[in-house]
Amino acid sequence: xxxxGLIGGVYDIGVGVPDAGKALAFWQGCGYRAGAEGxxxxxxxxxxxxxxxxxxxxxxxxxxxxxxxxxxxMWDKTIGPGLDMAPLRTHGxxxxxxxxxxxxxxxxxxxxxxxxxxxxxxxxxxxxxxxxTKLTEKTPFVAPVAASGDVLLFQPHAQLVAxxxxxxxxxxxxxxxxxxxxxxxEGCHMALVIQGDDLSIFEFYGxxxxxxxHRQVDIAYAPGTMPSxxxxxxxxxxxSEIDFDDPDAGDDPSEHLPxxxxxxxxxxxxxxxxxxxxxxxxxxxxSLYTARIGDLPAMHRKVxxxxxxxxxxxxxDEFGTPAFSFTAPDGFVxxxxxx
Numbered sequence: 001x002x003x004x005g006l007i008g009g010v011y012d013i014g015v016g017v018p019d020a021g022k023a024l025a026f027w028q029g030c031g032y033r034a035g036a037e038g039x040x041x042x043x044x045x046x047x048x049x050x051x052x053x054x055x056x057x058x059x060x061x062x063x064x065x066x067x068x069x070x071x072x073x074m075w076d077k078t079i080g081p082g083l084d085m086a087p088l089r090t091h092g093x094x095x096x097x098x099x100x101x102x103x104x105x106x107x108x109x110x111x112x113x114x115x116x117x118x119x120x121x122x123x124x125x126x127x128x129x130x131x132x133t134k135l136t137e138k139t140p141f142v143a144p145v146a147a148s149g150d151v152l153l154f155q156p157h158a159q160l161v162a163x164x165x166x167x168x169x170x171x172x173x174x175x176x177x178x179x180x181x182x183x184x185x186e187g188c189h190m191a192l193v194i195q196g197d198d199l200s201i202f203e204f205y206g207x208x209x210x211x212x213x214h215r216q217v218d219i220a221y222a223p224g225t226m227p228s229x230x231x232x233x234x235x236x237x238x239x240s241e242i243d244f245d246d247p248d249a250g251d252d253p254s255e256h257l258p259x260x261x262x263x264x265x266x267x268x269x270x271x272x273x274x275x276x277x278x279x280x281x282x283x284x285x286x287s288l289y290t291a292r293i294g295d296l297p298a299m300h301r302k303v304x305x306x307x308x309x310x311x312x313x314x315x316x317d318e319f320g321t322p323a324f325s326f327t328a329p330d331g332f333v334x335x336x337x338x339x
Contacts, residue, residue, distance in 0.1 A: 009245060011290045085155065099162075099176055187258060
């Protein structure tokens with residue numbers, strides 16, 4: 001039976017780019033390929049995305065993936081530089097995490113780019129030795145040990161993370177493309193970061209949109225640990241992380257599915273590096289997340305009655321698909337479309 005609500009997880013990431021050719025070459029290196037193209041005149045782009053500019057978009061497919069895709073968005077008039085390699089802890093940050101079976105290969109690509117003098121925020125690989133069981137319970141040199149590794153490969157228009165899972169089976173959590181230089185999967189999880197103290201602003205994603213809340217993890221400053229080091233935490237700082245999954249995903253790691261939304265709340269006495277306005281449509285780089293809905297008019301009524309703001313009417317997007325946009329309670333812009 002067809003589902004009325006959320007279909008899948010995060011469908012695609014809107015990425016503002018100034019040069020379609022260069023962007024396509026980059027994402028092809030990550031295993032994507034060009035798919036459908038579409039345009040919107042400025043008047044309709046303003047109505048749907050709040051951006052008074054003509055728009056040309058290309059959806060990038062990744063093998064047979066139905067989540068974690070890329071939507072290249074070329075605006076005649078961009079409104080800002082975007083996140084521009086913003087660190088993970090940045091208020092308003094977005095990024096995507098893609099699985100690989102060779103994290104050293106991904107790191108070498110980033111390190112070579114850095115040595116060529118090209119702009120890149122390269123961090124890691126960093127490893128989490130507490131995956132599955134605690135480090136103190138593992139027996140290195142005696143039995144296989146589970147661990148995860150991440151390397152940040154942030155570039156001006158791509159907030160990209162490569163991850164690996166060692167001796168920890170996640171067979172459905174992204175499909176690696178072995179024929180691309182980076183050996184990456186589609187987006188396994190897509191992140192949002194807010195600095196504050198109110199976790200309830202994220203409940204909207206479960207109660208209204210229909211993501212399945214999977215788990216919450218609370219991390220305090222602990223130097224020398226992967227989460228603390230990658231987030232650049234200082235003494236007295238902490239963050240909470242909540243996973244919102246595809247409704248069809250299971251709780252066991254073997255049933256995790258790509259398209260997960262991972263939200264972070266950073267608690268810090270320091271003033272935030274606030275780039276939330278630069279993570280919205282019309283900017284370069286990561287500036288939009290989308291999802292597909294079985295009954296879009298019903299979802300539109302639900303969102304309009306919620307704490308979301310700037311809810312647009314339903315109209316055809318650049319691909320001719322019925323869609324509407326809104327600002328979620330956390331301040332991030334989303335577009336929902338008819339599945």
